[in-house]
Amino acid sequence: MKDIVGGVTAAKGFKAASCEANIKYKDRTDMAFVYSEIPCVCAGTFTTNVVKAACVQWDQQIVESGDPMQAVVINSGIANACTGKEGFDACIATAKAVEKTLGVDYKSVAVASTGVIGMQLPVDKLVMGVEKMSKTLDGSIEAGTAASKAIMTTDTVNKEIAVSFEIDGKTVTLGGMSKGSGMIHPNMCTMLAFLTTDISIDKSLLQEAVSDVVAETFNMITVDGDTSTNDTLLCMANGEAGNITIRSKGDEYVIFKKALLHVCRFLAKKMAADGEGASKLFEAKVVNAKTLEDARTLSRAIVGSNLSKAAIFGCDANFGRFLCAMGYSGAEFDQNDVELYFQSPNGRIEVFHKGVPLDFDENVALKIMKADEVTVYVDMNEGTEEATAWGCDLTYDYVKINADYRS
Template identity: 75%
Template sequence: MKIIEGGVTAPIGFKAADFAAGIKYQGRTDMAMVYSDVPCECAGTFTTNQVKAACVMWDKKIVESGSKMQAVVINSGIANACTGQEGFDACEATAKAVEKELGVPYDTVAVASTGVIGMQLPVDKLVNGVAGMAGILSHDKEAGTKASKAIMTTDTINKEYALTFEVGGKTVTVGGMSKGSGMIHPNMCTMLGFITTDLSIDKTLMQQALSSVVKDTFNMITVDGDTSTNDTLLLMANGLAGNDTITSKNEDYDKFYEALFTICRFLARKMAGDGEGASKLFEAKVTGAKTKDDARTLARAIVGSNLSKAAIFGCDANFGRFLCAMGYSGAKFDQNDVELFFESKKGTLKVFDHGNPIDFDEEYAVSIMKEDEVMVVANMNEGDQEATAFGCDLTYDYVKINADYRS
């Protein structure tokens, strides 16, 4: 694989655009469109919250129907969740506006929203935004970057990534963008993610790959323990790379899987490190677990604990907080088997060894925890399974941001 510049417009045949529609934000763009020159096979994963936004149900219908997908329209600022029939009408109006402007069937147009729950979308602004974007769609790298910025809410940085690899002598490109900063918890998060590729691949295999990759990437993020109503991750493949269609789990499928995992993991880590109010990325790596589920459960418990997150913010090597979180996670283990470490680019420090605390250098521990990326490593010494979860520290700014989110 080769990492390249760009995002969703990196693969052949994909265009993007952004627009300042004034849906909630002023003085910035707040709508984006991703469009393929030809219809795409599509796959998707969505929130497990029982309260689902209208756009989530709209997109699930497209993905599960076996239909093609050719465009996605995203707005930031208003979530279109808990909005009743009016919310569904807004989805349809947006999709039909794309049909009018670009001539693609409205039932191949996905829609996505992020922002405040319980507010109705201004349909006239959405339609106007679609018209504005239809005329400026571009294959340029900059168009993809601008789209990744337009979908931000409380994010402080845009998130995009792209790479290439070879399949049957053809160069295949995969690009992606995502947003997410708060209301983030496993299964998935307040995240919108869009991945494009010019690979030709069977739709069923696409869905299997995406559903599998999500388990160890986006589903391993937690910022604040809240699972959103709007989580949407869409994958579109238009086949324009010209490779023979992948129809079985062979070597070519493995290459695609690795590329998809790489992009999703990169975006997941970027989202976790950009959690609302965060000052650093906080990762937990669990090794030597009995089962994969145990490893995932333990890692998520460590990064999900408010006390753990506060300790990371304060650079306090209070290892008991992390062990406590592991203990109530639901995974079964013997504390006398556990080794615990703090790790960053400053080095690695062991603080707990098979049931016993270690007399460690507190100043060195602080220097490790002051870095922008800090990891807690827990070796369970009970098996061969491992998992990594992604989170962030808990700062004063998190409360400030969410206390006045609607104002």
């Protein structure tokens, strides 16, 4: 497997477009279109929030139907959540606009929205956007990058990646883009993610691979503890690579799943690092836990604690905050088994050893914590399982951004 330049247009047969539809933003692109020249096998995961946006409900129908997916239309600025029948009708109108312009079945068109909750989408602008983008669909790397920028809200950078690998002597490509900066918390996060691949794979296996990988990546990030109404991850596979269709969990499936994990982990970490107002990527790695669920619970608790996040921002090696978060996480453990370290590209230092605080050099700890990426490393000494969670520090700017989000 190797990283290559690109995103959603890197795989064979995929095109993208973007445009300024003036849905909410007035000075930037705010609609994106991802399209496969042929129908795709699809898989998806969605928010666990009981309050689900209209677009989530629409996409769930497509994924669960077993029918193919051929296109996704995304808008930023307005979330189309808490909008009733009118919001669902906007999804249908968008999908039917694609059917009219490109001749694809509207039931194979997914839609996704991100932005302010409780506002109705301007359907006329959505339809005009679809008409405009249908004429500019392009398979270039640049078109994919432009699409990744059009789906941003409070994100400060676009997020995209592509990889290639070999299956049956054929070169297979997997690309993706995502957005997410605030209202990020499992399960899943305020995040949209779109993956495109030219592999040929059975739908049920694709769904299983996606669900497993999401549990290790997108469900292991948190920015602010809020689970969105709009979380959507869609993966489309059009089979254009020409490999023999993967129908069992053999070596080919393992290779694909490894690539999928790499892509999703990259995008998840990019979102965590780009948390609203963030200045650092905050990672928690828990090793030698009794169970995998304990490792995941503990690592998520560490990066999810506001006090821990504030300590990371202040470069304060206050290890008690991280132990406290572990203690209320719900995982059972003996604090007298725990070892806790701070590490970064600037070094590594142990500050707590099997129930006892260590006399450590505060200046060394400060240097370590001043790095742009800081890891809290915890050895539970109780088993063999491990997990990693990602978040960001809590800065003054987080409050500023969210205090005037609608303006």
